[in-house]
Amino acid sequence: MSDITLPASLQGVDPVKSIRTPASLQYTYSAGLASSRFLHQVAQKRLVGQRCPVCQKVYVPPRGSCPTDGVPTVEEVELGHTGTITSFCVVNVPFMGTLMEIPYTSGLILLDGSDIPIMHLIQEVAVDDVHSGMRVEAVWVPDDEVGPTLESIKYFRPTGEPDADYDTYKDNV
Amino acid sequence: MGVDEVLSAPVVIEYPFRRTTGPVIGAFMTGLREGLIVGIRGADGRVIVPPQEYDPVTAEELTEIVEVGNAGEVTSWCWVAEPLDGHPFDRPFAFALIRLDGADTPMVHAVDTAGDVSAMATGMRVQARWRPVRPADVERDTPADDGGRYREGHILDIECFEPTTAVEPEETA
Numbered sequence: 001m002s003d004i005t006l007p008a009s010l011q012g013v014d015p016v017k018s019i020r021t022p023a024s025l026q027y028t029y030s031a032g033l034a035s036s037r038f039l040h041q042v043a044q045k046r047l048v049g050q051r052c053p054v055c056q057k058v059y060v061p062p063r064g065s066c067p068t069d070g071v072p073t074v075e076e077v078e079l080g081h082t083g084t085i086t087s088f089c090v091v092n093v094p095f096m097g098t099l100m101e102i103p104y105t106s107g108l109i110l111l112d113g114s115d116i117p118i119m120h121l122i123q124e125v126a127v128d129d130v131h132s133g134m135r136v137e138a139v140w141v142p143d144d145e146v147g148p149t150l151e152s153i154k155y156f157r158p159t160g161e162p163d164a165d166y167d168t169y170k171d172n173v
Numbered sequence: 174m175g176v177d178e179v180l181s182a183p184v185v186i187e188y189p190f191r192r193t194t195g196p197v198i199g200a201f202m203t204g205l206r207e208g209l210i211v212g213i214r215g216a217d218g219r220v221i222v223p224p225q226e227y228d229p230v231t232a233e234e235l236t237e238i239v240e241v242g243n244a245g246e247v248t249s250w251c252w253v254a255e256p257l258d259g260h261p262f263d264r265p266f267a268f269a270l271i272r273l274d275g276a277d278t279p280m281v282h283a284v285d286t287a288g289d290v291s292a293m294a295t296g297m298r299v300q301a302r303w304r305p306v307r308p309a310d311v312e313r314d315t316p317a318d319d320g321g322r323y324r325e326g327h328i329l330d331i332e333c334f335e336p337t338t339a340v341e342p343e344e345t346a
Contacts, residue, residue, distance in 0.1 A: 016326030
């Protein structure tokens with residue numbers, strides 16, 4: 001690279017070597033009918049999925065149709081507040097936007113009565129003790145803070161029950 | 174709120190990019206932070222502002238950074254009657270091509286006429302309105318007293334251009 005010659009006014013001045021060029025995209029996200037209904041039920045501390053009339057699988061959060069059979073899922077199914085960890089990730093790297101102290105565990109939890117896991121935090125257990133098959137239960141925020149958001153569940157914690165049989169979650173591993 | 178009421182929420186996606194400038198654009202940014210504007214001498218002797226790393230005609234590397242004036246002439250302009258988010262003003266203003274004194278090419282910047290479109294004209298004289306220098310005891314990224322930025326080596330270190338207030342010398346017969 002050739003040498004740059006500077007005017008006297010810029011000689012001996014600490015040079016600028018980088019600039020910040022942040023980009024920001026602002027959206028209004030519409031949850032749609034099925035997810036809105038689910039979230040309103042969360043605000044009532046209920047977890048309600050929808051069953052496909054063809055394959056009989058129960059989806060949560062429901063999207064209003066079955067991705068496999070392409071048919072509307074209108075039958076609602078009340079789910080338990082307990083479930084089984086199918087898979088998990090121990091987060092050791094801090095990143096922008098997270099409020100969590102590392103390390104923490106993010107888990108896929110198959111709620112009892114459903115056929116697809118939801119993602120949530122696993123707490124009140126050492127990260128090394130988290131494992132597939134572990135039985136967990138939802139810990140809700142105080143009643144006056146419950147709203148139409150999955151953040152109404154603070155996290156899931158072990159129930160202390162024996163691990164679930166592999167066959168009960170093998171389709172989701 | 175009924176369970177069938179559709180929910181929506183604002184979603185903002187932000188990318189906190191930082192890019193390196195290289196020595197040529199870096200000199201331009203350094204100049205802005207120091208309150209002066211520089212260009213670069215092209216292969217044919219013309220002064221190009223903002224500076225380019227390569228000659229637009231011959232493609233050879235350019236190296237001679239040249240200081241130009243911080244006032245100049247509007248060569249073309251576009252009135253922004255309804256400013257959008259991210260624009261430099263929330264009142265009407267102009268984006269203009271401004272050929273600075275000592276430069277042979279115009280550069281884009283905003284011109285503020287306090288919302289008065291009739292104050293805009295091709296050929297009018299404008300001068301840079303600079304953001305304040307960051308005091309030595311103020312940390313980087315601290316807003317200035319008016320909530321805006323201090324100069325940091327960024328195109329917005331020039332808040333805008335404004336009509337030249339200095340009285341032009343009268344022609345004497």
